[in-house]
Amino acid sequence: MCLAIPGQVVELLDEHHHYAIVDVSGVRRKINIGLLKNQGAQVGDWVLIHVGFAMSKISEEQAAEQLRLLHMLGESEEALQEVQGYRFGEEGK
Amino acid sequence: MKYVDEFRDPELIRKTAEEIHRIVDPDAHYRIMEVCGGHTYSIYRFGLQDLLPQNIELVHGPGCPVCVLPMGRMDDGLNIARQEEVIFTAFGDVMRVPGRQGTPLELRSKGADIRMVYSPLDALKLALDHPERKVVLFSIGFETTAPSTALTLLQARELDVPNFYVFSNHVLILPAIRAILDSPDMRIDGFIGPGHVSTVIGARPYEFVAKHYNKPVVISGFEPLDLLQSILMLLKQLREGRAEVENQYHRVVTWEGNAAALQAMEEVFEVRPVFEWRGLGFISQSALKLKPEFARWDAEVHFRVEGARVADPKAAQCGDVLKGALKPHQCKLFGKECTPEHPVGALMVSSEGACAAYFNHVYVSQASGG
Numbered sequence A: 001m002c003l004a005i006p007g008q009v010v011e012l013l014d015e016h017h018h019y020a021i022v023d024v025s026g027v028r029r030k031i032n033i034g035l036l037k038n039q040g041a042q043v044g045d046w047v048l049i050h051v052g053f054a055m056s057k058i059s060e061e062q063a064a065e066q067l068r069l070l071h072m073l074g075e076s077e078e079a080l081q082e083v084q085g086y087r088f089g090e091e092g093k
Numbered sequence B: 001m002k003y004v005d006e007f008r009d010p011e012l013i014r015k016t017a018e019e020i021h022r023i024v025d026p027d028a029h030y031r032i033m034e035v036c037g038g039h040t041y042s043i044y045r046f047g048l049q050d051l052l053p054q055n056i057e058l059v060h061g062p063g064c065p066v067c068v069l070p071m072g073r074m075d076d077g078l079n080i081a082r083q084e085e086v087i088f089t090a091f092g093d094v095m096r097v098p099g100r101q102g103t104p105l106e107l108r109s110k111g112a113d114i115r116m117v118y119s120p121l122d123a124l125k126l127a128l129d130h131p132e133r134k135v136v137l138f139s140i141g142f143e144t145t146a147p148s149t150a151l152t153l154l155q156a157r158e159l160d161v162p163n164f165y166v167f168s169n170h171v172l173i174l175p176a177i178r179a180i181l182d183s184p185d186m187r188i189d190g191f192i193g194p195g196h197v198s199t200v201i202g203a204r205p206y207e208f209v210a211k212h213y214n215k216p217v218v219i220s221g222f223e224p225l226d227l228l229q230s231i232l233m234l235l236k237q238l239r240e241g242r243a244e245v246e247n248q249y250h251r252v253v254t255w256e257g258n259a260a261a262l263q264a265m266e267e268v269f270e271v272r273p274v275f276e277w278r279g280l281g282f283i284s285q286s287a288l289k290l291k292p293e294f295a296r297w298d299a300e301v302h303f304r305v306e307g308a309r310v311a312d313p314k315a316a317q318c319g320d321v322l323k324g325a326l327k328p329h330q331c332k333l334f335g336k337e338c339t340p341e342h343p344v345g346a347l348m349v350s351s352e353g354a355c356a357a358y359f360n361h362v363y364v365s366q367a368s369g370g
Helices: A060-072 A076-085 B010-023 B037-045 B071-081 B092-096 B104-109 B120-129 B146-158 B173-182 B196-201 B204-213 B224-240 B259-268 B292-297 B318-322 B354-367
Strands: A005-012 A019-024 A027-032 A046-050 A053-058 B030-036 B056-063 B086-090 B114-116 B134-141 B164-170 B190-193 B217-219 B245-247 B269-271 B274-277 B281-284 B288-290
Touching (some): A005 A053, A005 A076, A019 A076, B030 B037, B037 B354, B071 B086, B092 B104, B092 B114, B104 B114, B120 B134, B146 B164, B146 B259, B146 B292, B173 B204, B173 B281, B190 B204, B288 B292
Parallel strands (some): B030 B190, B190 B217, B217 B245
Antiparallel strands (some): A046 A053, B274 B281
């Protein structure tokens, strides 16, 4: 899926692997933020998410637009499903 | 025109469409290719073609990863999936792509352990959770997705995971654009450049299209207004005799791209000498394989993949649709043997495939009188 999902960083996790918790329309999931290492992600930043990775930082306004676009395309549920589907943040089997 | 009032800035959309009508040369026929499948989807979903003058033809490009994957690669992957000790993982789009003996979903119903994942990291997690099994990720995608696969492999190396394998089908967008430009039967006047691929590679690498082929490129966002503005920018370049790379999606895409993502790809992958693309044939230097340092995690090495070559079903005209020579509904199978429920070709599988997008947003609404 080419349409990235906007989310807000709410917690930075272990420094080494560059993981963070993001909030996507109320759903919270762990994602990888290693691709942002040159830009430096902070709590409160908005990011575009693709297959469990933050691809780029965006403005809050752009995040709202992207959410609206997903909604207009009829893809917002699928996007939430994807975020809820990330399993790598879960403990154990 | 559908949904025009739902759009952000409907007034601006109308004005942009009017300006497009004003500046087109009525005697010219413009062929503009949107390279990215996300753009194809957006164009059909919003009925943007209806807003454009008749003499602007939007040609759907190769930027839909499952659409350009040759059937032989599916067969190679499914041969691995059949092995007893294997857990075969893939993104949702891949699950419904037919190989010669059916789709991953069908093979799963016959007992193979095939699981849909949303992230390459999910496949790595499965490997960690099931040390007694071999977990294979059938990875697919352009430069948007390849960095995520690369970081996942770097993590597999760091954690020394012995039972995780990647079957790489990652492809590169620039060689595909070059192949289209070099193809004698494909006249394209300008390109709507992909949005999210360009967050990774940046806008700069498209310069060869402008400099060497004298064709304009405008990197575009995905909203209706973005696409219309990009088309207008292309038309202005054409009218003024310019061929430049312009970035309409500058709120997300930079000129230089994402250095961390490019570095991760560089560390893990090397460029294959040649790779087959459905519809476009063999394109040199157009796909990524794992570097020898990562051979331990390379499914092609571990499972000794031979590289099946399978011709497309004869009646299906996927190749002609992919090259823009045929519109989706002009294929003999369209809406008959080949539907989103029962796809014969991959263009009907992915929602970003030209055939599925056309079927869902044009054909169905016409059939229902909508």
